[in-house]
Structure formats: structure tokens, C-alpha cells
Amino acid sequence: MATSWQEIVDxxxxxxxxxxxxxxxxxxxxxxxxxxxxxxLSKSRQALTEEIxxxxxxxxxxxxxxxxxxxxxxxxxxxxxxxxxVERLExxxxxxxxxxxxxxxxxxxxxxxAEVAGTARAPIDLSAExxxxxxxxxxxxxxxxxxxxIAWHLSREMGLSVVMAAADTYRAAAAEQLETxxxxxxxxxxxxxxxxxxxxxxxxxxxxxRARGADVVIVDTAGRLHTQSNLMEELAKVRRVIQKQIxxxxxxxxxxxxxxxxxxxxxxxxxFSEAVEVDGVVLTKLDGTARGGIALAIASDLGIPVKLIGxxxxxxxxxxxxxxxxxxxxxxx
Amino acid sequence: MFDQLSERLQSTLSEVRxxxxxxxxxxxxxxxxxxxxxxxxxxxxxxxxxxxxxxxERCLGSEVLExxxxxxxxxxxxxxELASLMGGTGSELAMASSGPTVILMAGLxxxxxxxxxxxxxxxxxxxxxxxxxxxxxVYRPAAVEQLVxxxxxxxxxxxxxxxxxxxxxxxxxxxxxxxxERRDVLIVDTAGRLHVDRDLMAELAQIRKQTRPHxxxxxxxxxxxxxxxxxxxxxxxVAEFDGVVMTKLDGDARGGAALxxxxxxxxxxxxxxxxxxxxxxDKFHPDRMAQRILGMGDVLSLIEKxxxxxxxxxxxxLQEKMRRDQFTLxxxxxxxxxxxxxxxxxxxxxMLPGMGAMKQLKDADVDERELDRVQAIILSMTxxxxxxxxxxxxxxxKRIANGSGTKVQNVNALVKQFDQMRVLMKSMANxxxxxxxxMAQLAGGNQRGPRPKARRR
Numbered sequence: 054m055a056t057s058w059q060e061i062v063d064x065x066x067x068x069x070x071x072x073x074x075x076x077x078x079x080x081x082x083x084x085x086x087x088x089x090x091x092x093x094l095s096k097s098r099q100a101l102t103e104e105i106x107x108x109x110x111x112x113x114x115x116x117x118x119x120x121x122x123x124x125x126x127x128x129x130x131x132x133x134x135x136x137x138x139v140e141r142l143e144x145x146x147x148x149x150x151x152x153x154x155x156x157x158x159x160x161x162x163x164x165x166x167a168e169v170a171g172t173a174r175a176p177i178d179l180s181a182e183x184x185x186x187x188x189x190x191x192x193x194x195x196x197x198x199x200x201x202x203i204a205w206h207l208s209r210e211m212g213l214s215v216v217m218a219a220a221d222t223y224r225a226a227a228a229e230q231l232e233t234x235x236x237x238x239x240x241x242x243x244x245x246x247x248x249x250x251x252x253x254x255x256x257x258x259x260x261x262x263r264a265r266g267a268d269v270v271i272v273d274t275a276g277r278l279h280t281q282s283n284l285m286e287e288l289a290k291v292r293r294v295i296q297k298q299i300x301x302x303x304x305x306x307x308x309x310x311x312x313x314x315x316x317x318x319x320x321x322x323x324x325f326s327e328a329v330e331v332d333g334v335v336l337t338k339l340d341g342t343a344r345g346g347i348a349l350a351i352a353s354d355l356g357i358p359v360k361l362i363g364x365x366x367x368x369x370x371x372x373x374x375x376x377x378x379x380x381x382x383x384x385x386x
Numbered sequence: 387m388f389d390q391l392s393e394r395l396q397s398t399l400s401e402v403r404x405x406x407x408x409x410x411x412x413x414x415x416x417x418x419x420x421x422x423x424x425x426x427x428x429x430x431x432x433x434x435x436x437x438x439x440x441x442x443e444r445c446l447g448s449e450v451l452e453x454x455x456x457x458x459x460x461x462x463x464x465x466x467e468l469a470s471l472m473g474g475t476g477s478e479l480a481m482a483s484s485g486p487t488v489i490l491m492a493g494l495x496x497x498x499x500x501x502x503x504x505x506x507x508x509x510x511x512x513x514x515x516x517x518x519x520x521x522x523x524v525y526r527p528a529a530v531e532q533l534v535x536x537x538x539x540x541x542x543x544x545x546x547x548x549x550x551x552x553x554x555x556x557x558x559x560x561x562x563x564x565x566x567e568r569r570d571v572l573i574v575d576t577a578g579r580l581h582v583d584r585d586l587m588a589e590l591a592q593i594r595k596q597t598r599p600h601x602x603x604x605x606x607x608x609x610x611x612x613x614x615x616x617x618x619x620x621x622x623x624v625a626e627f628d629g630v631v632m633t634k635l636d637g638d639a640r641g642g643a644a645l646x647x648x649x650x651x652x653x654x655x656x657x658x659x660x661x662x663x664x665x666x667x668d669k670f671h672p673d674r675m676a677q678r679i680l681g682m683g684d685v686l687s688l689i690e691k692x693x694x695x696x697x698x699x700x701x702x703x704l705q706e707k708m709r710r711d712q713f714t715l716x717x718x719x720x721x722x723x724x725x726x727x728x729x730x731x732x733x734x735x736x737m738l739p740g741m742g743a744m745k746q747l748k749d750a751d752v753d754e755r756e757l758d759r760v761q762a763i764i765l766s767m768t769x770x771x772x773x774x775x776x777x778x779x780x781x782x783x784k785r786i787a788n789g790s791g792t793k794v795q796n797v798n799a800l801v802k803q804f805d806q807m808r809v810l811m812k813s814m815a816n817x818x819x820x821x822x823x824x825m826a827q828l829a830g831g832n833q834r835g836p837r838p839k840a841r842r843r
Contacts, residue, residue, distance in 0.1 A: 123431055126425055126431050126612070127430075127431050127612045128612070129428075129611035129612050129613070131425075131426075132422055132425050132426060191609070191634070191637070192496070192498065192634065193495070193496025193497060193498055193607065193634075194496060195495070195496060223662075224532070225531065225532040225535035225536050226528035226529070226531035226532035226535060227528070227532075229527065229528035229531050230526070230527040230528035230529075230532075232527075232528075233527035233528065234527065278634060278636055278637040279637065279638075280636065280637050280638050281636075281662070282754060283754060286754075311496060311607070311609075313494065313607070313610050313611060313613050313614070313617070314607075314609050314610065314611055315428030315609060315610060315611025315612065315614075315639070315642065315643065316425075316426050316427070316428055316611065316640075317428070317609040317637065317638065317639035317640075318609070318611075320638055320639075321609075338494075338495065338496070338580070340580060340582075341494070341580045341581065341582060341613065341617070342581070342582060342613055342616045342617070343611065343612075343613035344613075346611075347611065
């Protein structure tokens with residue numbers, strides 16, 4: 054059962070007029086989503102699929118757990134989270150809570166992984182009017198592209214009016230990139246000069262949104278490494294500028310994490326969260342061979358849930374995250 | 387989490403010393419620590435497995451078993467093995483004997499190709515070469531504009547034909563132009579692509595065929611996890627890359643991907659990109675990377691950074707002043723500015739060995755604003771006051787506080803701290819190490835415990 058955009062976005066009291074039409078075609082589409090995710094996650098048969106085939110649990114002994122551990126580590130789940138998952142499963146099998154039967158163990162593994170992946174699950178909160186969504190993350194993780202796609206879904210599928218704030222005033226041509234997306238999405242773009250104060254751009258965008266009665270403001274920010282304290286401070290300042298206009302904003306802050314990221318992803322999520330209170334993760338570039346296991350570590354360690362995933366280049370490839378689909382796809386053959 | 391491998395190994399192997407002998411289970415325990423540290427650093431699982439196997443054999447040899455400090459010895463071996471796995475020192479780019487040297491850049495989306503292109507251009511530009519860039523990323527919106535802007539900053543000419551043309555055609559055309567205009571180096575920027583995307587990989591192979599580059603460089607994000615190996619293998623097959631550019635090494639990622647890529651493909655890491663600015667780019671040092679992966683700090687890089695930023699004569703003069711106890715607040719200000727030129731303090735701390743383990747230091751946000759405040763206070767003093775802080779009485783303190791937008795307490799604290807520092811410096815300049823208490827007081831700012839006797843000798 055895949056999660057739909059309507060389920061992952063909390064629109065509050067807004068009329069779901071456009072939503073209804075999208076829902077109508079859902080069943081067909083849902084199967085498609087599942088298939089697509091599985092396909093994209095199993096493009097490489099070297100990673101998990103090879104290690105965790107159903108035959109892994111045919112004979113359960115020390116080697117089984119070792120191989121399972123290997124497989125999870127190769128998926129970038131990280132040593133501590135891997136150990137926790139494997140220990141739990143091993144304990145349940147040994148205590149007899151889960152029958153020592155290949156299929157049962159495998160099913161239970163999927164359940165546990167889904168549970169970890171679904172830690173602190175919550176929708177994207179766009180119930181405020183206007184709702185402010187801020188996008189943060191390290192350079193090259195796909196912030197601008199993700200924002201473009203989110204805007205498209207909100208605007209074209211849900212009929213919301215969207216204002217985009219090009220607050221990445223640092224990277225050359227970032228605003229132009231966002232402009233292309235704004236056109237595709239039919240969203241309005243507010244931008245400043247290159248090198249302008251990002252807070253000022255966000256401020257102007259919120260003003261513009263209020264003047265026009267827009268539903269959502271999406272704020273793009275410059276990519277920055279979490280270790281650059283001055284840039285992290287700048288990000289916190291953008292947040293404070295937004296809060297001066299709307300105290301409870303940003304209503305949703307998302308961090309984009311590249312699925313190919315290793316254990317450093319945990320640090321990224323932690324440090325960004327300390328600076329700007331991150332509500333969720335967008336796991337991008339899952340269409341490669343990377344499994345994005347770092348998302349499990351982020352959810353279990355920091356309680357920050359994955360909300361969206363990127364499984365390809367097209368607009369439809371930005372998808373609501375579904376923990377059990379993800380766990381299933383991780384182990385898909 | 388697994389920062390101080392060295393420390394953990396010491397503690398794992400510490401009881402051995404009392405027994406005087408290392409046995410196989412001791413070594414196994416050590417291997418477990420090493421394995422975790424490497425995995426935490428994103429070294430590929432399979433590489434780790436093979437590596438710890440080799441390592442174990444060496445550790446069971448006599449050099450460790452008979453050493454007085456097995457922990458230290460194991461660390462040393464790990465370090466050596468890692469460095470050799472990473473490729474020793476000094477691999478170089480192949481350069482054309484005549485005509486432009488063509489360098490093709492490839493990599494996944496977001497690995498930092500466009501930025502790396504501009505940085506590489508700047509790198510060659512500094513050597514007096516005439517560099518041009520070819521904009522072959524026609525897919526990502528505004529990628530061409532980004533290259534044009536960044537290439538301009540790097541002082542390179544950019545050959546671009548918008549986003550309508552075919553990347554393969556652009557590349558061949560740019561090569562023709564570069565030849566006609568007698569450029570020394572042509573760097574070809576390509577679109578980011580997934581290694582599993584057949585069409586785009588075929589296009590890359592085509593660009594390679596058409597331009598016959600002297601070097602193909604794979605751009606790899608230092609934060610990449612276990613998948614780095616798969617990516618590198620695919621690119622090696624299609625683009626037959628000659629070397630790797632590691633990007634985003636200024637973060638706190640340990641960069642185990644570097645090791646994995648080298649181990650699996652045998653291709654050396656040639657360059658490292660270490661910051662936002664265009665000049666933050668340099669040749670890669672395998673031995674330093676080994677230490678970074680192990681969480682052992684990077685003192686060499688720190689020294690190099692200091693060398694670049696600190697004027698040697700000035701440093702010499704300061705040293706002399708310290709020795710003679712003539713160090714003034716002006717000198718202090720100068721020194722502080724020099725240190726800050728090296729980048730944010732938190733970054734500098736990270737390069738010091740052992741600091742990674744000291745939790746309070748590692749996670750301490752070194753408050754740069756605090757330093758701004760100190761600067762403001764000193765700048766609000768008269769030259770006489772800076773030279774002789776002893777003369778700063780109550781009314782002067784009030785004036786300074788007003789002038790710098792701080793409080794009298796801040797001024798008091800600074801004057802007091804400076805006094806202590808001077809004592810410390812004098813003893814250090816005379817070859818005595820400060821006591822831990824002295825260091826703690828200096829670092830702490832708000833001193834608890836007994837104050838040192840700030841009497842001049």
C-alpha cells in the first residue's frame with residue numbers, strides 16, 4: 054500500500070477540489086509506484102538482493118546473522134543501527150517469538166526495517182495559510198530539483214498557488230535553475246541579486262505570498278556543508294527572518310539527503326537539525342544502486358522521518374515515502 | 387563515534403601490556419575495532435574485509451607481539467597499510483606534448499563536477515596556462531550559466547553553445563576551437579549521470595571517443611557511502627577514467643569512499659576539493675587521508691595552512707616578543723586575525739590529533755562571535771592601552787565597553803585573560819610547557835579554581 058501525495062501532505066482546512074480528481078486514478082497508479090520503486094531499488098543485483106535472498110534464512114545459524122549484517126552495512130545502514138536490527142531479529146528467533154522458518158524470518162525482518170524506517174512518521178504540514186516550507190541540505194544533494202518537483206505536485210496536482218523563494222543567492226545560476234522549475238510548475242518566483250541577503254529574499258517572498266493570498270511559500274537555500282559554522286548561522290538567520298513575519302513558520306523544514314551518502318548523512322541531519330529544526334528528510338537519487346540505508350540510521354537515531362524520496366528524473370519520480378514499500382524494496386529480488 | 391581509533395585500540399590492548407604478550411584473541415578484538423572504525427568512515431565492506439585479513443597477519447607477526455606498546459604498534463601498521471592501499475604519493479596528470487591537454491570530467495549528479503572544473507581551471511591558470519572549459523551539461527537547468535560564471539571567476543574561457551546542441555557535438559567543436567586558439571588546457575564539463583543510465587553512459591563514451599582526452603577524471607563526493615565502489619566500477623568500464631577528484635573534503639566526512647575507489651579500481655585520487663572558494667583545491671595526499679579515515683588528525687595540512695597564511699618574519703618577531711615578555715594586545719589582535727584567516731576555528735580543531743576524541747571540543751561550536759567581540763574590544767582601545775594593558779583603569783574600561791558595544795565585564799575578562807596568557811607565553815617561549823591547569827584556565831575563559839600567580843619574573 055503506497056502512500057499518496059494526498060496522505061503525505063497535510064493541507065488543513067483547504068478544499069481538496071483538485072485532490073479528488075487525482076485520487077480517482079490512484080489504484081492503477083499505486084501499483085505502478087510500487088513497481089517503479091522496486092525496479093529502481095533493485096537495478097543493481099549486487100547489493101542487498103544477493104545477500105538477502107530468501108535462501109539466506111533456509112538454515113539459520115551464526116553465519117546467517119553475519120551475512121544479514123553485511124547486507125545492511127552495504128546498504129549504508131551503519132554499524133549501530135545494523136547491530137540493533139540484527140540483534141532484535143536474532144533474539145526474537147532464538148526466543149521462539151518468531152518461528153525459525155525462512156519465510157517468517159524474512160517477513161519479520163521487513164517488518165522491523167519498516168518500523169525503523171517509519172520512526173516518527175508525520176505528514177508534511179502545509180495547513181497554515183500561507184504555509185512556509187524551507188529546504189536545506191548539503192551541496193549537490195538535490196535541493197533545487199526537489200523543490201521544483203514539490204512545487205509542481207502542489208500546484209499542478211493539488212491546485213495550490215505556490216510562491217518560490219530563490220534564497221540560494223550564492224551558487225552561480227541557482228536562481229535560473231529554479232526559474233525553469235517555477236515555469237514548469239506554474240509557480241511564482243521571487244529572487245534577489247546574486248550575493249543578496251537570503252533572508253531578504255525569503256522575506257520578500259512571504260510578503261508577495263500574503264499580498265496574493267498564495268497557499269504555500271517554498272524557500273530554496275544555498276547548499277552548505279554542515280561543518281561551516283558561519284554558513285549554518287546564516288541559515289539560522291534566514292529562519293529567524295521568516296519567524297519575524299510568521300512566528301510559527303517555517304511550518305515544515307526538509308533536509309535533502311543524497312541516497313549515496315554514507316555515515317556522514319547522520320552528522321548532516323543532526324547539525325542541520327540543531328540549526329533549523331528539521332522536520333523531515335527527502336531521500337534523493339534512489340534510482341542509482343545506492344540503497345539509502347542512512348535514512349534508517351537518521352530515523353532511528355534522530356527521530357527525523359523520511360517524507361519524500363526521489364527515484365528518477367521525471368516529476369512523478371518524486372514520491373511520498375512509504376516505510377513498508379521501502380523495506381520490501383530493500384529486500385526485493 | 388569511532389573517532390579515536392588509536393585510543394580505543396590502546397584500551398583494547400592495554401591489558402596485554404601487563405601480561406606482556408599478545409595472543410590471537412587480543413588481535414581479533416583489535417581487528418573488530420578497526421573494522422568498525424573503517425565502516426564508520428564509509429570504507430566499502432568488502433575492502434574492509436580484505437584489509438583486516440591482511441592486517442591481522444601482520445599484527446600477529448613479531449613487530450607487534452614483541453613491542454612494548456602493542457596498541458601504538460597496531461595503529462602504526464594500520465596507518466602504513468592504509469596509506470599504501472591509498473596509493474603512496476604523487477600521481478600526476480598526463481599532459482599533451484603538443485596542442486591542448488584535454489581533460490574530461492565525469493561523475494554522478496551533485497558530486498561537484500562543474501565546481502571542480504572551475505577549480506581545476508584555476509589550478510592550471512595559476513601555473514600560467516591558458517585554460518578553456520567546454521560546457522557539455524545541457525540537461526540540468528542553468529548548468530551552462532553556472533559554468534560560464536564560475537569559469538569567468540577562474541579566468542578561463544568557456545566554450546558554450548547553449549542547451550539545444552548535442553553534448554558530443556559541443557565537445558568536438560570546443561576541441562576544434564581550443565586547438566585553433568592554441569589553448570594549453572581544455573576541460574570538458576559533462577552532465578551528472580547515474581552509472582546505471584545506459585543512454586547517458588553511452589553519450590559519455592561517445593564524448594570520450596570524439597575528444598580523445600589525455601585524462602579522464604571521475605568526480606567523487608567524499609561523503610559517498612558503500613555504493614562508491616559500484617559507481618566507480620561502472621564509470622571505469624565506460625569512461626576508463628585515469629584518476630579521481632575528491633570533493634567536499636572540507637566537511638567532516640572521513641572519506642572512506644576514496645580508499646574504496648582506489649582499492650577497487652586501482653585509480654589514484656589526484657585532487658581534493660576542500661572548500662567553497664575557487665582556490666580551495668589541491669593535489670591529494672594519500673598518507674594524510676589515511677590518518678583522516680582513522681580519526682588521527684591532519685597536522686601536516688594544518689601546518690601547510692599556517693604556512694600559507696602566516697608571514698614567517700612576523701611570526702619570528704612575535705616569538706621574540708613573547709620571549710621578552712613584550713607581547714601586547716596589538717600583537718594578540720594580529721595573531722588572532724592570522725589564525726582566523728585559516729578558516730573557522732572548529733575546522734582547525736578538527737585537524738589536531740586527539741581533538742576528535744575530546745567530545746567537548748569536537749562538538750563545541752567555537753563561537754566565532756566571541757572572537758568578533760574580543761576584536762571589537764581591542765580595537766576600541768588606544769595604542770597606549772594596547773601596549774600597556776596595566777593602565778586600563780575603571781573609567782577607561784567603561785569607555786572601551788561603550789566603544790565596542792560590550793559590557794565592562796567583557797573588558798575585565800579580556801584584560802585578565804590576556805595577563806594570564808602573557809605569563810604562559812613567556813614560559814612556553816622559554817621552552818617550558820604550560821601545566822594542564824594553566825591550559826585549562828586559558829581555554830576556559832571563566833576561570834574556576836585557583837588563579838595562577840600572574841607575577842612577572
